[in-house]
Amino acid sequence: MLAGFLSLLGEFLITVGLVLGLFVAYSLWWTNVLADRQASARGDEIRRQWQSAPGANGAPGPGALDTQDGIGFLHVPAMENGEVLVKKGTAPDVLDDGVAGYYTDPVKAALPWEASGNFALAAHRDGHGAKFHAIDKVKNGDAVVFETRDTWYVYKVFAELRQTSKYNVDVISAVPKESGRTAPGRFITLTTCTPVYTSKFRYIVWGELVRTEKVDAQRTPPAELR
Amino acid sequence: MYGWIWRHLPGSAWIRALISLVLVLGVVFVLFQYVFPWAEPLLPFNDVTVDEGSGATP
Numbered sequence: 001m002l003a004g005f006l007s008l009l010g011e012f013l014i015t016v017g018l019v020l021g022l023f024v025a026y027s028l029w030w031t032n033v034l035a036d037r038q039a040s041a042r043g044d045e046i047r048r049q050w051q052s053a054p055g056a057n058g059a060p061g062p063g064a065l066d067t068q069d070g071i072g073f074l075h076v077p078a079m080e081n082g083e084v085l086v087k088k089g090t091a092p093d094v095l096d097d098g099v100a101g102y103y104t105d106p107v108k109a110a111l112p113w114e115a116s117g118n119f120a121l122a123a124h125r126d127g128h129g130a131k132f133h134a135i136d137k138v139k140n141g142d143a144v145v146f147e148t149r150d151t152w153y154v155y156k157v158f159a160e161l162r163q164t165s166k167y168n169v170d171v172i173s174a175v176p177k178e179s180g181r182t183a184p185g186r187f188i189t190l191t192t193c194t195p196v197y198t199s200k201f202r203y204i205v206w207g208e209l210v211r212t213e214k215v216d217a218q219r220t221p222p223a224e225l226r
Numbered sequence: 227m228y229g230w231i232w233r234h235l236p237g238s239a240w241i242r243a244l245i246s247l248v249l250v251l252g253v254v255f256v257l258f259q260y261v262f263p264w265a266e267p268l269l270p271f272n273d274v275t276v277d278e279g280s281g282a283t284p
Binding site for chain 2: 103168
């Protein structure tokens with residue numbers, strides 16, 4: 001009787017262990033497979049749209065863009081992860097597709113072509129594409145480039161906050177005080193979770209716009225990406 | 227539990243092993259397709275945004 005119960009308990013515990021192991025594989029591997037597949041399909045779609053709808057000189061206004069599909073691509077050479085599609089919103093169903101999302105809540109992010117403000121982005125540290133996995137490799141002075149149909153926005157990283165509370169919404173405000181800046185400017189903020197594999201704190205990287213470059217016919221990337 | 231399943235599968239040992247494999251793959255499929263996607267948002271491993279509320283967001 002007791003032996004039967006114990007062997008059942010043992011089998012149950014082994015099963016729980018296997019399921020937890022599978023969950024780790026799911027979170028850290030399978031969600032990446034799905035998200036990367038999604039993101040690259042969406043990204044290709046956007047590049048096709050950009051090609052088929054040429055013209056429209058100058059920076060695109062928000063109205064000229066279909067923000068549903070994504071507004072452009074983020075390139076962070078220090079993270080060595082290629083291009084990251086940027087979409088509107090930071091809800092799980094947006095970010096889980098392997099993209100970076102710009103905040104609409106609790107603070108509405110400014111888009112890069114606006115005269116001043118903070119282009120605040122979030123993306124996953126692990127799983128679902130893990131687009132900001134290597135955020136700790138980004139150092140002051142590194143380039144962060146945002147690519148739209150017509151313009152390269154070249155930012156330079158000037159401050160980071162390696163650990164902060166998840167309720168610290170000031171980091172994505174138009175003038176993020178903790179970065180050391182006090183006057184309005186054209187900022188970019190990358191947010192993700194830290195330490196890796198957990199969501200205890202948030203990791204913040206700030207950059208500011210140094211210049212913009214017009215996209216040419218060959219889409220020659222700016223010097224920072226070459 | 228596993229012994230009980232093994233004893234109740236039909237056929238020779240090879241057939242039973244084959245059916246077991248199919249059952250295992252079926253369980254893994256259900257876990258990856260339905261159970262884990264449901265469970266993941268409920269677990270505190272993947273919140274990446276800053277927010278004001280008490281954690282109801284990403």
